[in-house]
Amino acid sequence: MAFDDAKHPLLSGLRDPPHQPEQKIGAKKRYRRCKSAPATDILLKKNHAASSPASETIVGKVHPAFIQVIVLLAVYLGIGTTCFCLVKNQIKGKKTNGILDAVYFCIVTMTTVGYGDLVPNSVTTKLLACAFVFTGMALVGLILSKSADYLVEKQEMLLVKALHIHQHVGMTDIMKEIETKRVRYKFLMVTVLLVLLIIVGTVFLSTIEGLNLVDSFYCVCSTITTLGYGDKSFSSEGGRIFAIFWILTSTICVAQFFLYLAELNTEHRQQALVKFVLTRRMTTLDLEAADLDDDGVVSSAEFIIYKLKEMGKISQEDITLVMEEFEDLDVDQSGTLSVSDLTLAQSPPHGSKV
Structure with a gap:
């Protein structure tokens, strides 16, 4: 597969290579594998440390990005709950408990589910809802980019170990398998979690909210896809307590599911391209x-x-x-790099003060 600019030199500044001594006819030149770059080696060590047995579960050492998301979520819910508690009389719909309804309304707003069981009914509450829906969507995006991906990666080690439970697989082999099949394992983990959330939500709505199985499954699907028709929702006090945690988790899980599905498709296309290039x-x-x-x-x-x-x-x-x-590093213009080149390139100019 030739590119449009394939005929143009890729390295415009490529110099003539230094003269190499002639090799014996029939001698096959061998190349050693390139040593790992320092930066890559450091990253692998960090990944290995992050996946050590002491921290291979969520209970282990928490990543700073995850802590940041938790703090932002707590601040968002705290401010939102306070604001909507103060104007609870300006929100119409079926109510259970003032503070609980305020938290529930925040979650339904930030995830864009919008059942319609609680609706702003004044200028103040409508403006607050507009402000909190945008900040909530931004927070959901932050959770998707940081904490959700982090939580999935923390469980990859356990998944690989479970798949090779009857085999003696070392830590190095596990790390290599995770690295080569990372997207596939992420997709598998999110799929399993999504199925569990759907089952839990359906059973809960059926037992606590008194819906039949079809309506329960229908409500679950309209919720996790943020469709939120509003004809079926969490109306009891216990149901809204459950919904506060379940809605946030399930909607983010669905978003991650489709994100990893797109990544998996892209990876398969890339692998197909690589195979085509190497076999043609x-x-x-x-x-x-x-x-x-x-x-x-x-x-x-x-x-x-x-x-x-x-x-x-x-x-x-x-x-x-x-x-x-x-x-820039090739100071002597020899076409090769040496220790002297690096020393000269990194030394301050003559006459300048350090």
């Missing part, structure tokens, strides 16, 4: 496009860069930025 026959046009320095032959580095660009792993802009950094 190389043509003379590909050889010409991969020859970055126009010397008539394609080196291993040129071949790797060309294939990575075909796979969509890198772009022309990425290559240009990396080459600019290389040229």
